[in-house]
Amino acid sequence: MSLRTARRRNDGGDDTWPGFVDALSTLLLVLVFLLSIFALAQFFLGAALSGRDAALERLRDQVAELGQLLNLERQSNADLRDSLGALSANLQTIRSERDDLSNQISGLETALNDARNKLAEAEMQAASRSQDMADLQERYQSTAEDLAQEKELSAAARNRVAELQASLTALRQQLARLEAALDASEQRDKEQQATIVDLGRRLNVALAQKVEELAGFRSEFFGRLREVLGQRSDIRIEGDRFIFQSELLFASGSAALGFEGRTQMRQVAQTLLQITEQIPSDIDWVLRVDGHTDKRPISTAQFSNNWELSAARAISVVQFLISEGVPPQRLVAAGFGEYQPIAQGDSAEDLRRNRRIEMRFTQR
Incomplete structure (x- = not known):
């Protein structure tokens, strides 16, 4: 201030x-x-x-x-x-x-x-x-x-390129020899292919003959089985299948063969063993046993669904045939449940027809 x-x-x-x-x-x-x-x-x-x-x-x-x-x-x-x-x-x-x-x-x-x-x-x-x-x-x-190291590597790389070019020349010469060998091999392959085609034709002829023979034995088997079992409405032949109604073999909801079922299957086993003696050893055949049910659901302490029931019934038939002397390697068991019906209706007769055991005599 x-x-x-x-x-x-x-x-x-x-x-x-x-x-x-x-x-x-x-x-x-x-x-x-x-x-x-x-x-x-x-x-x-x-x-x-x-x-x-x-x-x-x-x-x-x-x-x-x-x-x-x-x-x-x-x-x-x-x-x-x-x-x-x-x-x-x-x-x-x-x-x-x-x-x-x-x-x-x-x-x-x-x-x-x-x-x-x-x-x-x-x-x-x-x-x-x-x-x-x-x-x-x-x-x-x-x-x-x-950069200095790269320059040193470049000199080494040029030397390597020269070596690779020499190797490439040698590989081209070797490739020419291989192409000549390949042409000769292709000629041999053509000759072998012709031989294979001829062998395939012969094999098809032989297979056709075996199929015809097996069809003959199947017809004989079904014919004899029909004679043994007699004319029954609950046993029938449809095409290449021999069909047993389930009521003939099993009680309702059960996979255990009843007395009548064991009797019928014993006759099947005896007939199959007689036919087996006539079939040549070079025909690889099997008897396939298929189990089928109707579409009504099942749920028991033993079977939770129809698939298990159908498979168990087919296995039960196969096991009985084995006990009667049929070779186990000639038997196949399969269960289809309700998924391959032969009758599409809901009537009692349609349901009965769908509950069945089928046997097919076929090649493996």
Whole structure:
């Protein structure tokens, strides 16, 4: 505070003008301080980021922002100068503007702190760029060493190419010999193929003969079986199948052969054994026993579904035939459940026809 200001205060006069001058002096000091800070920031940024174009560009942007702030402050200072005359005429307006200047000073202090933070961030970025530059130099050194090694490998590779070309020439010669051998082999294959075709034709003829023989034995087997079992409505021949109704062999829901069923199967076994003695050993035949049920569901302690029941009945017949002397390797058991009906209706007669045991005399 100046001596004149102090005297006026001591004299009890109006201190508005000296207060305004003090505020203006404080503002100018802050501006000078900010300019000093900006000058120092530019100095440190110029020293830290020399030679780094990308970082320097960002710092220039920051300096430009600071310059804009300085221009704003200069503009505010000019506004203050213009308002100096008006403040002399209107004391209340001067006091209000003094308060506004105080707020602006607070804003400038905040801007100063922001500038300091940006300066610290810029210094950190400069340190990071220095580390990146060191890493790039190290990579350059490593790349140079790798390049020297690649040059050595290239010389070795040229020698290897020469060796491979010599090997390729030898392989081409060997390939020519192999092609000649392949042509001779193809000629032999054509001759062998003709032989195979002839053998296949002979085999088909022989198989047809065996099938005809087996069909003859099947007809004889079914004929004798019909004579032994007699004319019954619950036993019939359909095509290549000999069909027994399940009621003739098993009780309802059971897979155990009853007395009548064992009697019928014993006659089947005796007839099969007689026919077996006449069948040549080179005919590989089997008697397949198929179990079938109707579509009504079943669920008992022994069988959870019709499939299990049909399979169990077929196995029961096969096991009885084995006990009667039929070779087990000539028997096959299969269960089909309700999935291959011969009658599609829901009547009692249709359901009865679907519950059956079928026997097929066929080749393996």
